[in-house]
Amino acid sequence: MNPQPEGHDLESPCPEDIKPDALLLPEASSWPQFSGAGEYDNIKLIDDIDELTNVPSIPDNWITARLNREFKGLASIWYTEMKKIHGRRIWPLWKSQITQKYSNGTWIWQKTMSFENEKYSVEKSPYVWCLRQSKRLKDIDPRMNIQMRNHKLLTQTPGEL
Incomplete structure (x- = not known):
């Protein structure tokens, strides 16, 4: 079954100016939201939107038109001001x-501080802890290879494994 835009009647024909791939555009409620506060993930926001730009029939202006819904809090204020300027x-x-x-x-x-301050303990899920810490290392240095990331992860564990 092909995904349909919100409120689209399966019996009625799709408007001619909308190509089938454009129906893959996710509903606004499922887009990543970004506040720029706390341990935010601007890399995930960018990666998710980059993925949408890989669908040839989704026009860039459809994607950028939704950005105002994705920014919250201080990030929303920043976005609004940037939009006024540019x-x-x-x-x-x-x-x-x-x-x-x-x-x-x-x-x-x-x-870096979040990575260094979160040591592994047996009370934590090793899987969740490793993923979170590995993501932090990728954010700190995207060029870091897997061996170096693993070495740095091991420095955050108590004793010997």
């Missing part, structure tokens, strides 16, 4: 602005 922009330009604003030195330092 107007409508294509996704690669928004991606660059989000990266510049939210993947800064302070963000890397916060990820």
Whole structure:
């Protein structure tokens, strides 16, 4: 069964200007939301939206038009101000602005501190802890290879494994 846009009647024909792949555009409620507060994940926001841009029949303006729904709190204020300054922009330009604003030195330092402060303990799920810590390491240094990530993870465990 093909996914249909919200409120689309399966019996009525699809408008001619909408190609079948465009029906794959997720409902607004399932898009990632981003506040820019706490241990935020701007990388996931960018990756999720990048994935949508890989569908050729989903126009860039459909994607960027939904950005205002995805930003919450301080990130929403930042986005609104940037939109006033720059107007409508294509996704690669928004991606660059989000990266510049939210993947800064302070963000890397916060990820580093979170990684260093969260030691493994037997009360935690090893799977969840490893995934969270590995994600932090990828955010800190995307070029870090798996062996180095594993070595750094092992430094966060007590005693010998």
